[in-house]
Amino acid sequence: MEVSGRKVFNEDNNLLCKPCEESELSTRADGLCRECGEHMCKSCFDTHKKWKLNRGHTLTSSDETVTEKENAEDLEKCEQHFSELIKFYCPQHEQVGCGDCMILEHKACKVEYIRDKARVFKSSQEFETLVQGAEKYLSEAKEISSSIKKNKIQALDINEKFLKDVNMFKEELITHVNKMTNVILKQGENIRVKDMKSMDVLEKENEDLIIEISRLTEMFESQIDQPQKLFVSSVLQKPKLNQLREQLDSIQGRNKIESYEFQRNDNLERSVKDGKQLGSVQIIKPRNETDVKEEIKPKERTPLPQVPVPRKRQPLLDGQWICRNIAVDGEYLSYADNGSGDVGLFVDKGYDKGYDVQYFEVEILSLGQRGTIAIGVVPCIYPENHQPGWGEGSIGYHADDGLLYNGTGTGKTFGPKCNVGDRIGCGIIGITVGVFRCKEKYHIPLST
Incomplete structure (x- = not known):
């Protein structure tokens, strides 16, 4: 060396x-x-x-x-x-x-x-490979530089469209709220106009009546020293007095106005308050030629042994009575939005056999986008687009707000809101209906 x-x-x-x-x-x-x-x-x-x-x-x-x-x-x-x-x-x-x-x-x-x-x-x-590699890297670096400049321009365009979409949605919501506001204000205005017209008519009738009564009073006072004339006038004016009495009673009976107040839309208020933000930022995954080729390229698969697959048991599907906008998979139910926001409804015919004791439970696996889940008991004839508990003769527990609804649109405080993993039960014992909120084997009965 x-x-x-x-x-x-x-x-x-x-x-x-x-x-x-x-x-x-x-x-x-x-x-x-x-x-x-x-x-x-x-x-x-x-x-x-x-x-x-x-x-x-x-x-x-x-x-x-x-x-x-x-x-x-x-x-x-x-x-x-x-x-x-x-x-x-x-x-x-x-x-x-x-x-x-x-x-x-x-x-x-x-x-x-x-x-x-x-x-x-x-x-x-070796040297030729190094030179070629350097040239290739330089070319790629220049392409990346060009791509970065394009992405900067595209980032501005995307953000501009994003701002436009957000503001457009806000304006649409404001326009919709303004329309609803104008409708309900118009209803209140119509009641006001109707009451004012009615009061104007009564006021005119009452003023005319005051004039007639004042004339009679003046006539009686002018004849107070003439007994015979006063007696004759009294006899002659007695029917008139009776007529005036009836007119007074009529005016008094019609002297009423519509008493009204603004009742908030609980569902609208709840949806607005529960909404944490106006919307969401949806990240769109870019697709390039490599992604497309990978999707098109057939993947090598090892053939699996042919084993007989047993048919999944579908107890809910076999026993359904009414099923609207609900997807059934074994013992699981999920809401299938049809795009119009209709209520999802599932009724099992197994609970319509006249037994003294009937009970079922549901476990929440996912709250979905809105988290509106309700169970309860309703009459045979009941609007399918109503939650249980809203209509007369029904009772329902609503998991999204923890309220019990008993035949009215106003709920009563029951407990905290339900979440994923909670179980909700509903049962009928004789003529007593109970809705239960179950969590970790803890039941709270509600009887009506």
Whole structure:
């Protein structure tokens, strides 16, 4: 292994033999002993190889020695050993270094001279691959740069559309609320106009009546000193007084207005208050050519053994009586939105057999988008788009607000809202109806 040594030149700038120099002779070196790192002439090298330890040493040619001299300026200095030049390459670790680096860190490795590698490296496949790779990476980097600029423009366009859609939805909601507001305000205005017209008519009738009664009163007062005339007038005006009495009673009976107040839409208020945000930001996964090819490319599948699959038992599907907008899978029910927001309804005919004791439970596996789940008991003739408990003769427990509805649109506080994993039960015992909220085997009966 070569260790960097001192190089001595003569006046013609030729390398001198190191052993001859030690004998005070100036002999031109014929080559370099790679293992010792000393320049020698042919005679000294032959003597050098006679020693047992030096028999495997090799002498470089004179041309290589001159080339080393000419290329010495191209070598870089080692960062760890500042006075040494980087001249060796370790293929095993793909590292370069000086002689000290090789001795200390790559003693067991088969190192190579960098100058030997450099002679053919420029025309090698390895260098060509590096150049092609660099060119390819540069092209990809330029394409990425162009793509980044396009994405910046697209990001602005996407955000502009996003803002437009959000504001449009807000305006649509405001417009819809304004329409509903105008409708209900119009109803109140119609009642007001009707009451004012009625009161105007009564006010006119009452003013005319006051005038007639005042005339009678004045006539009686004017005849107070004429007893006979007063008696005759009283007899003659008695039917008139009776008529006035009837008119007064009529006015008094019609002197009424519509008493009304604003009743909030509980469902609308609940949906607005329960809504945590106006909408959601839906991330759209970009599709490129690679994704499409992967989808089209058939995947290799290992054929599975043909094992008979037993038919899934469908007890709810077999026993359904009414099923509207509800998907049935075994013992599981899920709401299937038809796009118009209609209520999902499922009635099992097993609970219409006249038994004294009937009971069922449902476990909430998912709240869905709105989380509106209700169970209860309703009459045979009941609107299918009404939740149980809203209509007369029905009772229902609504999981989304934890309220009990007993035949009215106004619920009573029952408990906390139900969530995923909760169980809700409903039972009929004789003529007593009970709705139960079940969680961890804890039942709360509600009787009516």
